[in-house]
Amino acid sequence: MNSTHFSFLVTDEIRRALKQDQPVVALESTVITHGLPAPHNLRLARDMEAGVRSRGAIPATVALLNGSIHIGLTDSELESLASNPAIKVSLRDFATALTKKINGGTTVAGTMFAAHKIGIKVFATGGIGGVHKESRMDISTDMQALATLPVIVVCAGAKSILDLPSTLELLETNGVPVLGYGTDEFPAFFSRHSGLKVSARVDSPQEVADFVRAHWSLGLQSGILVCQPISAEFEISREEIDPIEEQASQEAIERGIRGQAVTPFLLRRVNELSDGRSTRANISFLLNNARLAADIAKAMTAPIKTRSL
Numbered sequence: 001m002n003s004t005h006f007s008f009l010v011t012d013e014i015r016r017a018l019k020q021d022q023p024v025v026a027l028e029s030t031v032i033t034h035g036l037p038a039p040h041n042l043r044l045a046r047d048m049e050a051g052v053r054s055r056g057a058i059p060a061t062v063a064l065l066n067g068s069i070h071i072g073l074t075d076s077e078l079e080s081l082a083s084n085p086a087i088k089v090s091l092r093d094f095a096t097a098l099t100k101k102i103n104g105g106t107t108v109a110g111t112m113f114a115a116h117k118i119g120i121k122v123f124a125t126g127g128i129g130g131v132h133k134e135s136r137m138d139i140s141t142d143m144q145a146l147a148t149l150p151v152i153v154v155c156a157g158a159k160s161i162l163d164l165p166s167t168l169e170l171l172e173t174n175g176v177p178v179l180g181y182g183t184d185e186f187p188a189f190f191s192r193h194s195g196l197k198v199s200a201r202v203d204s205p206q207e208v209a210d211f212v213r214a215h216w217s218l219g220l221q222s223g224i225l226v227c228q229p230i231s232a233e234f235e236i237s238r239e240e241i242d243p244i245e246e247q248a249s250q251e252a253i254e255r256g257i258r259g260q261a262v263t264p265f266l267l268r269r270v271n272e273l274s275d276g277r278s279t280r281a282n283i284s285f286l287l288n289n290a291r292l293a294a295d296i297a298k299a300m301t302a303p304i305k306t307r308s309l
């Protein structure tokens, strides 16, 4: 099967669901391979899948195993991904994993690409990559993917380890709507506040679905960011987290950390410096985002009510 050598391995359940227009939610896997420390990574991966199912949608975790792109993993595949070496797979890295037959965790950009290829429209993650503070040329491929791939990305905003004003400017330049879910403010991952505005506010999954249909029906091809703030219970205030992120950022510069290693380094250091609090916060909104993404996927697949004029 040489011609299908590099095709996507989609589980029967997901294939069937897509065919029947049932709600499916893509989930990324860099968070499993590079984002969260063990054993949280595997537990979280399982819990996100369960969270999607609890809302009546089907989870589609995307990852590379032995050089094949999997859409939907069995539990033992999840376990293997979480406990073996894996590369971080953004757009430029798929062919590396394919040709070297290795494991890989897909980033937001990588997961959007795979989701779009097989027709999944909704994707849940924690935080997107953006414009880094450490180097002006370090701009995540997530920005490029959001500009060009029509997928809804449910996230908790972006971390203040990034240059948030520049990240929002770039999204605006690229025509990417940034929706605040129940908020007018762009959430900053651990914190509900950034002082920056979203492009529009939405308050229900139905409103998201209506917005997305309007955007895409015009022929616009970009992704759409849906930003749900962390719950107040798990929030870490800016006063607390900013100095920690600042220190992590300084250390990255001093140690000459570059390229793809920057985000995982910052995540690990922020976790250490916050005594694991950042990981608990991260897990809480990853789960919330998985559930919201499922609700949005359901609203997207529900028959459209014709509005009487």
Ligand code: PSU
Pocket (backbone or CB within 6 Å): 028, 030, 031, 034, 035, 036, 090, 106, 107, 108, 109, 126, 127, 128, 129, 130, 139, 140, 141, 142, 159, 259, 260, 261, 263, 267
């Ligand atoms: N931000 C987080 N946790 C993460 C990531 C970002 O708080 O796990 C991951 C996501 O997969 C994101 C990627 O797409 O890091 C961005 O990496 P880079 O900056 O190298 O593009």
Ligand code: MN
Pocket (backbone or CB within 6 Å): 138, 139, 140, 141, 259, 260, 262
């Ligand atoms: Mn980068």
